[in-house]
Amino acid sequence: MFTESETSAGQIGASRRGRRRRMLAIQSAIDAESSPDNAEFTFQPDAHHEPSLESETLHESTVSAPPSFANDGDRIRELLEDVQPRTWVFTGDDLGFEVQQALRGWIEHFSDFIQQKLERKQDIILNSSFADSKIEHLLNDVEWRILRFQPDVVLLMPSSAECAARGDDEEFRDTLQQLTERLHDEGCTVVLNTPPCPANASNSVTKTMKTAASRIRSVADQSGAVLADHFSHWHATVQQDGTNANLHEKSGQQPSARGHRELARRLLKSLNVRSS
Numbered sequence: 001m002f003t004e005s006e007t008s009a010g011q012i013g014a015s016r017r018g019r020r021r022r023m024l025a026i027q028s029a030i031d032a033e034s035s036p037d038n039a040e041f042t043f044q045p046d047a048h049h050e051p052s053l054e055s056e057t058l059h060e061s062t063v064s065a066p067p068s069f070a071n072d073g074d075r076i077r078e079l080l081e082d083v084q085p086r087t088w089v090f091t092g093d094d095l096g097f098e099v100q101q102a103l104r105g106w107i108e109h110f111s112d113f114i115q116q117k118l119e120r121k122q123d124i125i126l127n128s129s130f131a132d133s134k135i136e137h138l139l140n141d142v143e144w145r146i147l148r149f150q151p152d153v154v155l156l157m158p159s160s161a162e163c164a165a166r167g168d169d170e171e172f173r174d175t176l177q178q179l180t181e182r183l184h185d186e187g188c189t190v191v192l193n194t195p196p197c198p199a200n201a202s203n204s205v206t207k208t209m210k211t212a213a214s215r216i217r218s219v220a221d222q223s224g225a226v227l228a229d230h231f232s233h234w235h236a237t238v239q240q241d242g243t244n245a246n247l248h249e250k251s252g253q254q255p256s257a258r259g260h261r262e263l264a265r266r267l268l269k270s271l272n273v274r275s276s
Contacts, residue, residue: 071224075189076271079152085122088114089151091138093159093195094129095263096254106255109264113275126151132159135172139179146183153189155228155267156180158216160195160253164205167212173219180223191270192220194231196255196263199238199248206235228270230263 079086090107104112111125128145135158138145146154158176166172176192183190194213197206213231220227237245247259255263268275 072189072191072226073272076153076191076226079189080118080120080271080273085120085124086152087124087126087149088153088155089126089128089146089149090155090157091128091133091145092135092157092193093133093162094127094131095157095196095260096131104257104260106260106263106267109261110267113264113268113273117275118273129157132161134159134162135175135179139175139182142179142182146188147186151188153191154183155191155193157193158195158212160198160209163195163209163212164201165208167208167210167215172212173215176216176219177223180219180225184223184225190223190225191228191267192216192225193228193267196230196234196247196259197238198253210235226270228267230266233266234259234262 090110095106107125107127107129114123114125115121126149128149138156156179162172180190180192194216195209197209201209209231213229217227217229219225234247237247247256247262248254249256249259265275
């Protein structure tokens with residue numbers, strides 16, 4: 001697996017901060033020209049999501065301050081109503097989906113909906129996820145895996161394997177909290193996904209994944225991030241159906257084609273977007 005070096009990651013971060021400072025300085029100048037009374041800047045739906053600056057020489061800590069919103073759900077509604085193109089980055093676990101016979105994964109379904117149904121054809125949807133990606137590694141590689149793309153929205157899927165192995169570990173929640181805070185500090189809107197439960201999982205695995213899902217919900221509640229709770233939805237569906245409800249591949253470990261469509265629908269519903 002490719003691992004970004006500390007030096008190159010630092011260069012990426014420095015470059016990104018430089019671009020961000022220039023972008024904010026330009027926005028500040030535009031705001032000043034458009035305000036005859038030099039009134040204090042307030043957010044408007046069509047404005048850029050970054051806070052304005054009074055001068056280009058302000059300290060970098062001021063530049064890094066996140067925008068003020070009640071929660072990330074409000075921010076996403078603003079983004080979808082705005083005509084400005086946005087960048088969405090999916091990261092974490094890829095759920096092990098292999099494209100076969102023209103089947104599409106949940107990220108592709110999401111991309112189709114955003115670009116075609118919502119007619120946001122200039123929005124960019126990127127995918128930096130891979131199988132069994134761990135939250136700790138994602139935090140360590142945050143510049144390479146996420147921030148270099150300068151995303152407006154980051155959609156994070158912890159892996160089922162990590163949740164099953166570490167869901168009872170308080171460190172799992174703390175690391176996820178740190179990652180969410182780092183993304184917010186960089187001005188990103190965050191969507192936290194609970195992973196779908198595997199079919200025919202043992203009682204111990206199901207119990208640990210329930211704990212992990214509860215920890216993910218807790219981080220979303222405390223940070224204001226959007227929550228897409230796939231675990232609870234899938235667990236209830238499997239219990240009601242009495243089988244795997246055709247949401248899983250035959251192995252019962254990964255989502256089926258139907259399962260990926262259901263993941264996309266649940267995500268869109270969590271964003272308050274009607275998928276049908």
